[in-house]
Amino acid sequence: MVEKVGDGRLVSRSLTDPEMQRLVASVRSEPKWEPMLVTIKRERVRVYSGARMVIRLGLGLGPVRAVRILTAAA
Helix, strand or coil, X not given: CHHXXXXXXXXXXXXXXXXXXXXXXXXXXXXXXXXCEEEEECCEEEEECXXXXXXXXXXXXCHHHHHHHHHHHC
């Protein structure tokens, strides 16, 4: 669902995936078990959650797609 609504710009991955654990741990020392948006640009990893994730999704995909993704993930 996330991939379809995100129009190819997003990939849904589990936090149990070892690669995702490594990426998140490289940015956060004690990551919480919560929905996150992980971005990688020019080898720089950023992790967004909560309100910052919502804002980032809205800016990147537009408000309609962001709401569709957030409601589908809930």
